Every structure is written in structure tokens, then in C-alpha cells.
Amino acid sequence: MRYKVRHGKSVSEEFQSLMGILAGDTLSPLLWILYFADFDIPQTEDDIELFGAFISHCQTFSHLEQADDLLLLGLSPAGLQRKMSLFYSWCRRNFMVINAIKSLIGFHGPKPRQTPTFHFGSELVSIASEYTYVGMTFQGGNFSSFSRVIAPHYNIKEKKAISVSHGILHLESMIGALPVDEGRIIYMGCVDPHLIYGCEVVLDTSLSAGKKFRDVQISFFRRLLGLSNSSVVAALFSETGIAPILFRRLELATRYLIYAIERPNDTYVYKAIRESAELHRKGSNSWFTDLLDVMEQTLPRSMLPLPSVVDLLNAEAAKGFHDKMKKSLPYWVEEQIGTAFRKTYLLQYRKEPNNEGTGYRHKAMCMRQYLGDIRNPKHRKAFTKLICGDHPLAVERLRWADNHRVSVPFEERLCRFCISAIENPEHALLECPHIPLASLQESYMTSYYSLHGNTLQCDARTDATAFLGNIISFKPAFSLTAKYIYEVLKIYDATPLHVPPVYRR
Numbered sequence: 001m002r003y004k005v006r007h008g009k010s011v012s013e014e015f016q017s018l019m020g021i022l023a024g025d026t027l028s029p030l031l032w033i034l035y036f037a038d039f040d041i042p043q044t045e046d047d048i049e050l051f052g053a054f055i056s057h058c059q060t061f062s063h064l065e066q067a068d069d070l071l072l073l074g075l076s077p078a079g080l081q082r083k084m085s086l087f088y089s090w091c092r093r094n095f096m097v098i099n100a101i102k103s104l105i106g107f108h109g110p111k112p113r114q115t116p117t118f119h120f121g122s123e124l125v126s127i128a129s130e131y132t133y134v135g136m137t138f139q140g141g142n143f144s145s146f147s148r149v150i151a152p153h154y155n156i157k158e159k160k161a162i163s164v165s166h167g168i169l170h171l172e173s174m175i176g177a178l179p180v181d182e183g184r185i186i187y188m189g190c191v192d193p194h195l196i197y198g199c200e201v202v203l204d205t206s207l208s209a210g211k212k213f214r215d216v217q218i219s220f221f222r223r224l225l226g227l228s229n230s231s232v233v234a235a236l237f238s239e240t241g242i243a244p245i246l247f248r249r250l251e252l253a254t255r256y257l258i259y260a261i262e263r264p265n266d267t268y269v270y271k272a273i274r275e276s277a278e279l280h281r282k283g284s285n286s287w288f289t290d291l292l293d294v295m296e297q298t299l300p301r302s303m304l305p306l307p308s309v310v311d312l313l314n315a316e317a318a319k320g321f322h323d324k325m326k327k328s329l330p331y332w333v334e335e336q337i338g339t340a341f342r343k344t345y346l347l348q349y350r351k352e353p354n355n356e357g358t359g360y361r362h363k364a365m366c367m368r369q370y371l372g373d374i375r376n377p378k379h380r381k382a383f384t385k386l387i388c389g390d391h392p393l394a395v396e397r398l399r400w401a402d403n404h405r406v407s408v409p410f411e412e413r414l415c416r417f418c419i420s421a422i423e424n425p426e427h428a429l430l431e432c433p434h435i436p437l438a439s440l441q442e443s444y445m446t447s448y449y450s451l452h453g454n455t456l457q458c459d460a461r462t463d464a465t466a467f468l469g470n471i472i473s474f475k476p477a478f479s480l481t482a483k484y485i486y487e488v489l490k491i492y493d494a495t496p497l498h499v500p501p502v503y504r505r
Helices: 028-036 077-093 151-170 180-196 207-225 233-240 245-261 268-281 287-298 315-339 341-349 369-373 377-387 425-431 435-451 464-473 475-493
Strands: 048-050 059-061 063-066 069-072 118-120 123-125 130-133 136-139
Touching (some): 059 268, 136 151, 151 180, 180 207, 180 369, 207 245, 233 315, 268 287, 341 377, 341 464
Antiparallel strands (some): 048 059, 063 069, 118 123
């Protein structure tokens, strides 16, 4: 390796070194571990015990390392200072200097009456109310719940995820509308890592903390799909195949549990999980308690009964439950869509083309083919808004009160043109006799029938909702149908809603 050394404005001549390795080299962590292997702190009562209360040969430890990021652990101020002094002496013997300015003291539990001081040699180390270790920020103090300890982590990751989300969506101002499939890929690569960071150990026991991540995900996909803030949340998952972020975090935590209980019995992670389960069994709060609580508040209980602690500590049983958990998600999405039937009924009539294009079947959630087939962003968003019940027709718009009207009953949300039928998607696209709409409909149907000659004809005997369900499912006509929907909604947008006088303010 060849180097130059810079000090201030001065730069040395280039020289060759036959020692050391390049920064970032994959051998660097391994060589550091080997170099650090002789560092040891004799066992004391201030060490942390794992499974010590439940087995005769407990595991104790006083320090953790992530490469050269060191964490010293102690149960008392005096015990922690003793370990700091031992570490300081080891560093001196090995010609290393500890940066006291970059070192911090954090404490959990009641604060001592007299604040102790800590030092490396003659340099004081400050006590911090917050500290970060391996990318997770903790809050020191006397808190009864872990969600308070980890609250800064949620705040930091929420801000980073929002910043990245805005950066991704800001691309639209430079390149035009972002295709949904590309947006989904970028989300999984850039936003999702912030939302799941540390989810294996940080369980979402605080509803307000979990809501921060949920709001980031929902806001991103509403913007990507072109849906409003009042759109049905479950539609975001049914149309993109993305899992709700709180479900995803729980699923990853369950996978971590399976990993932990399959580790050798003498590993830290195995003993930590077993101690957590034993504490829960004895009535104390633990990670295991939090896991069961989060399962209870997140999973669809009607489809997936909660497992027992015994089952979760058995690797095969835990894997079986994990598989059932993943399979329950589409049923949950379908159930949520069903609870908003008047808004989302078209999603239940719609069928998804198979990959070969030879047939259609119902799928509760997936990356929908129409999102990729409809290349015009305005047409695609109009199509999405219509089938998700987020359109500007009276059946939806008059559901809400505003400064000029109160909410209008369903049966009185009449078409603004013909004033003879409820203004819903079926009426607007297939039935309204308003001349501009009828002309568009005739032109569209001619083109549609040319693509699908065997389809049912739309007449007075046809179930308009079922017929519209067929139209929005027909893959060869996705672009044609989306353009037609866009043009019809544009005509409706140009005319004010019909509001009966009795409902006006």
C-alpha cells in the first residue's frame, strides 16, 4: 500500500507501507477481533447474567464489541469505573489511546442521589441522556417500559424514512410520474431498511411509536398510486403486494426468534431468548411478553390463534406458526377491504390475469399487472382511483360534509347530469345518457368489443357491477379502459356536484 500523510496544509511525499490493511477491507473486522482477543475483565458481581437464575452454570459478560465499537456493562457506578480502568490499562499496554470525548456513559434505572464521575485515565467521560450503539439510539433514565427507552430510535428512523421518501417522490418533478413497480423497488431498497432497522429486538408495544412508521409507509404508497389521504388503507396492500409495515416488523421478529432458538445452547442469543421466556412464565415483563402482546394486537385473531410459549420455543412449531402468519396476511387484507365494501366493492369483483394471460382468478394482494401495463400516468391513476373507491363521483364525494353541505344519504347522491340515478362508477361509465358521456361510451365499447368479441353485451338485463368488474379485469384492454375512465371523470370534474337543497348549508 502507498500513502500520503496530510497535516494541516502540509502533505508528505508518497511512501510505501508493508504493514496494515486498507480501510474497508473485508479482513479488517476479523483482524481486529484477533487483535482484541486477549482483552478480558475478571468476573465480578457487576457483570450481566444470562439464564443465571434458572440454571446452575450461568453465562456472564461485561463487554460487547461490534468491530471496534465497544460497550462496557456494569450494574453499579463503581463496577463500571473498574471496568473502564481495566480497559484503559489494556489499551496503554497495546499502544492505543481511548478518545474520551467520543465516549459516553448511559444509565438505566433510578438516578443515584450523588451523580458519580467516570474517567479514562485523567480524562472525564460525560454522562449522556441519549446514546447510540450499533445504529440504535437509547434513552437513559428510570423508565418502566422499554418503549420509552427506545423512543429516540423511532424518532430518528421516522425522520430518516420521511427524508428518503420525499427524495424518492421528488424525482417526479424531474423525470415525470414514477412507475409503481420501480417505486416499489426503490421503497424496499431505501425506505424499508429504515422502517425495519432493529425490529428483531425493538417490538412495537407502543401504538404511538408504531404509528410513526405506519404513517410513513401509507403516505409513500398513497402518493405513488395517486390516492388521497382518505383512501382505504388496505387497498395500498392489495394493489402493490406490500405487507403492512407493523406486520412486516413482527414477521421479521418471529424469524429472529426461530433463528435464536436454533442456535447452540452456549450462545448468548439462545440464552437471552430462554431467559426472556422464563421471565415471562414467572410473570415478569420481558422481550417474550412484548412479542406475545404485539402478536395479539397485530395478527388477525379470527384466522390465526395465538401460539403458546411452549410452541414458540420449539423450532418446528415456531416455523409452522410463521408460515401460517404469512399465509394469513392476504385474508386479513381481503377482510379489511370487505369492511369498506361500499368504497371497495370493485376490488372484490375484479380478477387478476394469470401470468400466461390465459385466465383470471381472484387474488387478495399482489403487484397488479395493470399498474405496469398502463403506461400513461394520468390514465393509470384514474383507473386506480376508480377501483379503489377514491374517485370524484357523488357516491363518494357526498359521503363527506364540508363548509357548503352536510353529508348526503346514499340514495340521494344523484348524477349531476341526469339526476335520475346514483352517481357511481357503473352509472358514469355504462349508463348515463348525458350526450358527451354516451358518445364516449359508444366509442369505447366498439373498441372494447373488438378486443374481446366474446364478452357479454351491456344492456338493461346486464348486472352493471359485474360487467364493470369484467371490464377492469380484461388485460388486453387495460390501457383502453384507463383512458376511457380518465376522460369520463374529466367530464364529471368539469361540472359541480348535484346537492339537494335540503343538504346545503
